[in-house]
Amino acid sequence: MPETALLSSALHDELLHVAHLLADAARPIALQYFRGAGQDIENKLDGDFDPVTVADRLIERKMREILAQHRPQDSILGEEFAAYEGTSGLTWVLDPIDGTRGFISGTPTWGVLIAVGPENGPLIGMIDQPFTGERFLGTPKQAQWQHPSGERALGTRRCGGLQDAILFTTFPEIGTPLEQAAFNRVRDRVKLTRYGMDCYAYGLLAAGQVDLVIEAGLNAYDIQGPLAVIEAAGGIVTDWQGEPAHKGGQVIAAGDPALHAAALALLQADGTV
């Protein structure tokens, strides 16, 4: 573990500053292509519907330029281009546009995801939604929601139990059939299940608006930004085994630790996931 694990105040401030630079640079590019005539969707995987926009690549290229200028010593793991190996022990984990299906549908549910930290997980994270102008950020020192109308501290909410919980996931068809069955056990016990919010759901959880987000098949860059935000806001994010989730895969995020335990038990109830 490098000395950066301790994250001095100066380093915290520098990394947070650079994270804001990345998110600020992403916004105008994303908005230029969002709902715009310049939008040009490509299919990343033949035969599968995983669109990636020109904006996705333009943003990550811009982010890498900024990192090369400000933090050349750090590694980079991004969705669009090859990993870059730095020397500091810190890695920037970038998803320039998380929620491309939302993006191409015009919904303000996608986000720019940014995280930085050592190998064992992110210390600083951001979820930025350029169209609404919202930025959810989390660090060891603060959890904050920023918006043109003002700033507020982020904090997850307590929840009386599954019967009171609002659950989010992006698609009803979550993961494999066994993962689907596990998810459905939770879905059938909560007060309300909603879909289609992409990474914005994690921001709402950090803001104390919803109680659970459960997903499967995530990549590290899909979860590291949200993970840092939610932990800073008092929530808990693990995989479906209760282990660290920063590498992606099956993820469960909860605002209330007791609710997390209850939902985790349901996910694991038949021993198949």
Next chain:
Amino acid sequence: MPETALLSSALHDELLHVAHLLADAARPIALQYFRGAGQDIENKLDGDFDPVTVADRLIERKMREILAQHRPQDSILGEEFAAYEGTSGLTWVLDPIDGTRGFISGTPTWGVLIAVGPENGPLIGMIDQPFTGERFLGTPKQAQWQHPSGERALGTRRCGGLQDAILFTTFPEIGTPLEQAAFNRVRDRVKLTRYGMDCYAYGLLAAGQVDLVIEAGLNAYDIQGPLAVIEAAGGIVTDWQGEPAHKGGQVIAAGDPALHAAALALLQADGTV
């Protein structure tokens, strides 16, 4: 049919002006309760999850005050209070907060729905989203998207066929089992199905971002605002029999008439809906 069916230019402008007054009045009330500490959810139907917020009632009361002042001759059909019978042959159809589940979850997908027209359907409609600051409006003269960043003409888009279509509906569990099966026939043929957008999906359709919205179990006040917006933008809204949809029930909205016909045929394919 009253003379208002012709909608003189002066009357058009007056009704549109009043519709803006209603939407403008709704915004600050809705935002005061959205994601706020003042939010107080009640269950409208015992044993069913149909929350209605205090904001819902405050807004409709305020809207009725404005109508009493500016258009006392018109009827009112609102979600929250008893119908009011006017003398003009025109009815204001109001849903102060459509998408209360989205509202209580913090998602910017709910909207203030306003429509006015004679008995055979709305002439002027609005979908207002106070948090994003978007207003989608449609009249016999114009279809417009308004936002703090500017205004744009709304127009639906052409679609090459079901295989190219983006479909929205609010819940995967749509209507009755037979309605569900009908919906699934369309879902299984389109490029992408997304959920959870409430009335915002109709605005996206009017803006040419998505191609189909299919829902069941709607009330008149759920669809009349969107209906006027989409028709003004060049789209088509009917029930699942291809008949007028302004009374609610099963609704299919499409940006492209040929796509509407193809989806309608699938809905009706087994003769059960």
